[in-house]
Amino acid sequence: MDQYKKNKQKSIICWVFAFALAIFYLIVSFMPFIFMVLNSFKEKFEMLTKGVFNLPDSLNFANYTEVLTGGFSKYFMNSVIVLTISLLLLLFIAACASYPLARFKFKLANPIYAGIVACMSIPVHITLIPVFKMSRATGLYDSIWALIGPYIAFAVPISVFILTSFMKEIPREIEESAEIDGCGKIQMFFSVILPLAKPGLATLAIYNGVNMWNEFSFAYTLTQSSENRTLPLAIWEFQGQYSMNTPMIMAVLTLTLLPMIVMFIIFQDKLVKGMTAGAVKG
Amino acid sequence: MGGKEISLEKLRQRDTRRVAALFLAPVAILMAIYVIYPIIDTFITSTYQWNGISAGKKFIGIGNWKTLLADSSFWIAFRNNLVIMVLSICIQIPIGLALATFLDFGGKKLTVFKVIWFIPLLMSSVAIGFLFTYALATNGGLVSTISGWFGGGNVDLLGNPKTALLTVIMVICWQFTPFYMVYFMAAFTNIPYDVFEAARIDGATRGQYFWKIAFPLLVPSMKSAAILSMVGSLKYFDLIYVMTGGGPGTSTELMATYMYKQSFSTFNMGYGSAVAGGMFILISMVSLITMKLLNGKEEA
């Protein structure tokens, strides 16, 4: 009984301590976001004279109205289209590639895996010129379709790397029992491995989704007309040669970020829960 | 009977290879077009003296590579990358793991924490750069203000070559820790629920469960995370470019920013390509050797 009490006490102390740290980290994570939002309500001169870390004089939505009445909705749609297509294709392709690398025994598996890790090391900027040439040659230049190829390709190595390590953790027994039921390799992928890899896929969706959503270099090298731009370029209208309108940019960035938070909430919650249920069954 | 078995085994192997080839083909094609071709192109360009835009270029063989080997700026940049690498691994992964563990123990009621902790990864580098530049300002910045409370003077973090790199690394860690949090959260879900149940029935405390059961099961994920962090740090570009531009002087120059400047700002594309090629070789080597070392231990 004493031991139990002691443990209980210890556990409470631990939780209190953990909560204190957690809340501290919560503040650290949240502050910059708060200030981004706060500054988006200010006027340019107000922000500079009163300081970035002061509360705005009033909740002034003028910046938001200006942003939203500009090209924002077009950029937004472009970003959504690029993101959806790229992400779906990426997840499928990466899952396909990870499956044999994680679950099959064949001699080339290790060299291929190593090759993919090597592909992770490519500095993205050096690919701008070749990719630009390709998009010119294929006639995709200056359309959002030009972005999909590179977005997928440069997310593939890291995705395969992550997913392979996830799939390796799936217990052999599950596969073996399905094999006894006469399940072929391809069927195995779709009906056993893919569902079990959901947490890994969710991680990838979140991570790559964020990257694609904020991607900048390819977006401006491969497009030029304003109707083909994606969201990260929306800040241009407020960035001049000599100065920029920071509160306006903060408004754009806040609006850019909100959909990602929503996406995170949906993905994170659904997929982690689904997975736990599946594991219990297994 | 025996002969048949062998052929069955063979058949199965053939089947394995076929399926493997089929599943790997899309990735192979993508990599060939978008990664392998640019890499080859980079290595070819690195043998020229070329400003990057003129039609004519001059073949100089390994001239750029010789320069690269002797170029102290490049090696300083590489060293800076190594500093980022070591600190990123030591900071991001433990914090990420701690956050994930907390969330795993706490369950659904902690969703608010999860979402807010994740926000740094979502923020654009433009916003992060701006806000942290002001927060770290020597006069009136956050750090200086706090130092003032304790009677200290103004602190110049970004303008001092000794502290600039470390300061930016802290911001980088702030931004990327949530990724490892999500990564480990997913890894936690890979631990079957009955393992946890069994441990509870045996009377294990949460602490015991974590250290004795969960932690060993998470080791492979941690290894992968370390590799990811390693590669990411060695080719890092974003916030350094936004916040310091490599300065003061060249104290925060990284391989990627150095390559970028050579290729796109100073019209030295040939040399920039050699830098990129060097980067590629160094990063692949470091990550593959580490992978070998980590996995070698695992098998032993």
Next chain:
Amino acid sequence: MKKRVAKLMALSMAAAMTASLAACGGGDSGSGDGGSSSGGDSGSASGGDKEIVYWNIGTESPDKDVITKAVEKFNSETESGYTVTSVPTQNDTYKEKLVVAMSSGECPDMYSCWSGGPMYEYIDSGFGQPIDDLFNASEIKDKLMESAVSQATYNDHVYAVPYQNISMSGIFYNKEMFDKYKLKEPETLADLENICDTLKKNDITPFALANSSKWTGSMYYMNLAARYGGLEPFQKAVAGEGKFTDDCFIKAGEKVQEWVEAGYFPDGVNSLSEDDGQAKQLMYQETAGMLLCGSWYTGTFATDSAEFYEKIGWFPFPAIEESDADPSIMIGTVGDQFIVFNCEGEKLEAAFECAEKHLDEEVIDFEVENGKIPPVQGIESKLTDSITKEVVEAANNASEIQLWYDQYLPPAVATAHLDGLQEVFGLTKTPQEAQEAMQKAMDDYLANKAE
């Protein structure tokens, strides 16, 4: 069996490789028809038949409006049958976008850029056409300031049409503050230092400088060097006849460090960011009294707050008593954008016509209204703003105008200059060390060029 997999892999890779390589060699297939206002297929030298693609950095108003006005004027008035499509790209990424396009041989038909090192590089690489004939026949020849034309001239040919903005470096100051402490615009460097000391005594930072951007600190340095030794040492060093370790450069560096140590610049000067507005913030909060920068700052101040702009005065960099250098020399640029052409024949004529529209009276009036100073003769009569008038006067009286080092020098030398100087500001390098590094970059450049 193993072979077969390997073969399959190799085959698919090879197929992809050839596909991509072939695609790259294939040249234009041309996508969009470019019918819309911001056309589809562009960026290539051969472009659409009757479409001229024009890259520029007008993403934000008023620059955007200036260019739009000129382009629309051309499109509606021209009889050439060509249409110009403007493609604005934000300044920070613009140079990179140009390099990417040019390296693929797909330079736009006309593009706007700064003059100096990069522009010469574009021209040397075949992406600029001399426009002497068109220029001599055009009315803009007499309209433009001579110094602007000379900045557009390279190897004795006119290559570009300057437009938009005269930017001279000078010192902006807070008039109220000067009144309060009974200060006058300085005639000499000693006067300026006295002003600084007075401000300092009253807990005001003399100079608002944000030097994380590096070129901002160069403004102070260039002016000091010019006042110590005139422009000859610089011109000689660039030509390879002199050295960047000349006395005037070292003295300028030493003066910078003296000022840093005296606290004339804000704390942590190398960490403050010009782009994020940390220099002007000090002016707005009235914790700093002066700011040395390009005269485009008139527009910056005026758009941020017209009220605050009332408080601002301006004077050119003062003379140094013990030096015999001509104190009328100005550091700056006569026109901060130049249109370069990459097309020939009829198309070039049409493109040139569009460039002329940038100097149309209507457009010039619009620029003046927005605080810009187009580089045309007699512009002072149009100006109403007292500071811009002073700036133009100083430019007109200048015996010589030196373009910013970082624009004028070959880019690699410019980088060495900026990096070194930033460390001089940070007191982590001596002026001698910084200048030696700069000289080394110059030597390397000249050696490469000679090969």
